[in-house]
Amino acid sequence: MVLPGEDPANSRLLRIPEDMREQEAYRHVTGVIAAVQERNANCGWDEVMDALEEHGFEEEAFVLGPTLVCGH
Numbered sequence: 001m002v003l004p005g006e007d008p009a010n011s012r013l014l015r016i017p018e019d020m021r022e023q024e025a026y027r028h029v030t031g032v033i034a035a036v037q038e039r040n041a042n043c044g045w046d047e048v049m050d051a052l053e054e055h056g057f058e059e060e061a062f063v064l065g066p067t068l069v070c071g072h
Contacts, residue, residue, distance in 0.1 A: 001014045001016055001026070012049075012059060013061075014029070014052065014057045014058065014059060014060065015058040015059075015060050017055075017057065025057075029052065032048070036048050036051045
């Protein structure tokens, strides 16, 4: 799952737990992020990732490629 950042360089890639479907993962991640932000409005990525790891998600390393300009 890609978590896009306002700045593309701040985007993150997560591995979804094997026993979770995509739609369920989307809702779950949304809830986890909301809970972290509710506890601390100034939270950072480390706090969010710690909470996601507690729910079985893993951060994956990736390389951000060039921007696509074609629409097809």
